[in-house]
Amino acid sequence: MSRLKTKEEYEKTIGFKFRRWLYGEEDPYINKVEMVKQHHRHVEEKTITERMHEKQMHREYTYDVNRNKVLKTYSMLYRIASVVFVILIAALLVYNVSWLPKTGAAEKAVNNEVPQRYIENGLQETGAVNIVTGMILDYRAFDTLGESHVLFIATITVLILLRNNKKKATIAQISDRRFEPKNDSILQLGAKILVPVIFVFGIYVVLNGHISPGGGFSGGAIIGAGLILYVSAFGFEKTEKFFTERTYKVISFAALATYCIAKSYSFYTGANHIHSIIPLGQPGAILSSGLILILNICVGMVVACTMYTFYVMFRKGDF
Amino acid sequence: MGPNLIANYGEAIAMIMFAIGMGNLLLQKNLIKKIIGLNIMDSSVYLFLALKGYITGRKVPIVVDGIQEVTAYINPIPAGLVLTGIVVSVSVSALMLSLTIRLYKRYHTLDLDEISLRLRQEGL
């Protein structure tokens, strides 16, 4: 029959000491060893910079290409290996191409029932005379939505990367703006004649995307090119009246949101227009093919704004 | 070698172009030339896709006169894929060019080897 020890007795046992040692509660030096007060080790400011400089020298010496033989051999080996790799890849790809079915042959694995369905039923199901447009904006509209977002995200990233700090604008940037319209009479006259034609052609290509070659991407790029020509002829002050960063954001967001809503409606109705109330119209007319015209306009607006914004950001750094 | 190398001359040239672009990407020191190399690779892939969809004697897939038979038109799928790809490649090259400008502002050179050497010399 064991007896419970009192606390004082317990503290004298070996078990208690072992426990304290095990958990590290006891500092064996306290009250046993005379401690010397520690001094903060003082290092001169000069030696620190010297040492850092020495380190820098070492690094520069190590990575000096003319002295470091390992680096030299590595770069040579890299060149030889990449040439060999490129030749190997070319040989492999050409060898594979030689086993593919002949160019222009109709009996190929790619010509299966999918393009057959697109060609035979595309006009009835989408209302678009141009089957490619009907495909990318109706059957595969989800792809196109993702692509428009890729454009939007790329523009936003370029905006982040190339934005000037307005307070810290250097003299070169300011002078770049001040001297921007060079008042080149040939360029200005050419732009005066060409820009309206380019705009009209771009709008034509966008609006006729479903009945002739073209569509949102090409038409948007053409309009963007027209805007770039206008800017380079007349300077940024003229375009800033109607196109600012805010305009870009509003147009892009509105176009992408319209695209999303239109496509959501299409998916809601079963993605094959069973109960869709939007009429497909007469094939070949401008106002036909249901949602494709709206989607084309949206994509065209996004692409045009993107192209113009790329140019402005590269040229100037802000809107 | 397979039997169709002569008939597939277009694809073969596209693949050689792919290799040239890759060589540019690996061997050129200049960043802008690297970007051009990547664009050449892009174009060669698009050319390959379009050649795979092409069928001799058939027309553009735009319905004319109500003819809706498969034997009248070429394959529309590669055209749609390539259309998407061309526009994406522009945004990719714009992104790379803006990164190039930022690198130039920091290091005042376009030579990628020099930039990486200086990065190592700075101890980053």
Added chain:
Amino acid sequence: MTVFQIILLVFLLVCAIAVSFSKNLLNSILIFMSFSLIMSILWVCLESPDLGITEAAVGAGVTSILFFATLKKIHAIEVEGTQEEAEDEQA
């Protein structure tokens, strides 16, 4: 038609090699521009005019302009009148 296509393809190959070996950046970008233009003709030959229009506007137009703007930004091309402007600023 096939002869025309072969000529275009060979031209593409020549352009791709010339880009790699040209010493001047401006030259290589101009060669790349012509590469895109030939590509857009080739799309029309391959019965895809959609791609032809897009490549002509995007590849030959906007991409080249972006390359030129980059060159201007990194001072790789001399713009006419830059020296006069610098003198104006100094004065």
